[in-house]
Amino acid sequence: MVGPQARIGRRRRRRGVRLSHRHLSGRLAGLGDLDRVPTAVGLLPLRGGLHSGRIQDEHRALPLHRTGRGGRRAILKPMEACMKNKLALLLSLCLTPIPGPHASAAGDMPAGRAAQFAASYKQEAEGDLRAAIHSLEELEAADYFVHLRLGWLNYRGETWNDSVSHYRKASKLAPQAVEPLLGLMLPLQAAGRFDEAIGAGQSILRLDPGNYTALSRMAWMRYSRKDYKKSASLYMRLVERYPADVEMLLGLGWSLTLDGRKKEASQIFQRVLLLSPGNPRAQTDL
Template sequence: MQAGTREMKHTRQRSLIMLRSFATGFVAVTLLAWGPAAAAAEGDQVGQRFASSFAHEAKGEIDEALNDMLIILRGDAKHYVATLRSGWLYYIGGRYADSIAMYEAADKLAPSALEPRLGLMLPLMASERWAKAEVVGKELAKLAPRDYTVRSRLAWIAFAQGRYKEAETLYQAVLADYPSDLEMMLGLAWTWLREGRKPEAKGMFQRVLSIRSDNVQARTGLQSL
């Protein structure tokens, strides 16, 4: 009787061990199978949010486009692209302080990248924080000395602050690399106009109009001579 009882106990113990082993294995296999699927599903949701955001932006629905990015960031606060794009959407929505905060956050996530600081210059310039924008621009110029965007923005910053001789030098330097750039031609023309160099300004405005006869800025410049 005792031997039979011991055998029954051993049998139950073996059954429990087998059941636990099966359960553990089942959970492990289930997790392995579920993990990639969940990751893929999450990736699909992020992709859908980006697609939705771009579609909203194309229709001028900036708040909706931004909301898609903020939903991504609620799930992953360190998502670089969503952070960077939020900075852009805040900027075009006129919320410059929020844009600055997002671009600075993106810069911390990718400290060796140029684009967050290029983006940061936009709301700084839009809010006329010229000194800070210039500091950022000059830091970028050290990293990318002949970058078009950096130099053209530094030229505009100098112009906006009335430093016309410096603006002239910067516009001419960019035009030396991009001789067909109408924006830089216009920048130089307006700089010359502010310096009182009307013949040079007139010639540059006319040069722009010889390429784009419908250019409003060039026509306005000529009318102001």
């Protein structure tokens, strides 16, 4: 007989796989990547998402990649371990003051407020997103951390409009911060609002011109919309900064291929095979 905890774990795994597939396919009734494999966890969207290194799940939807149901679950396993590390980081983030008139100083955090954040993290870990959101809704309206966290929780709960609203409020409270804009891209992508998601990415690049996550998401969105010339340009910017990044090289190679620039693409695929021998997505007849 399967115990209740095992059944809960199984439901969570199935949910993660389903949302990951929806994100990768680009046919989102509404996400975030990006992925309900997210690229932003809790408060803090970090570069490269939940993956070790910088591999972005959406790029695994490029041609010649075959991933069955078990394969997608395998992709999720390292993410689950990484999520634990990030949750620990997020808890520590609450103890770090952020300068600025609107950002609440964690050093002055009342015990009740800290307890509500702790309760919210615990409820999220238990899978009760509604309770995790409710724990924070009564806190100060002009609180950067609250809106960043609520943006993430609503994204996880698939309430895209609420997620967008909270991420935008967080961005207004900390106009020089990149992380709320990275978070904002997620529900916009999930809802299929790609133009707005790309606009958020462009705002990130004005603050941080070489931001890996923004560039890679924008490149993938351009690629998924068959705008291969622009996706090639974005992938090229990434490859210039990360010449040995196989996923970005594959994105560049296929963008060039589908843009009719097969000679250039062949050189890129040769580099991929040097770094990743036998990679099926780089084995073409070019």
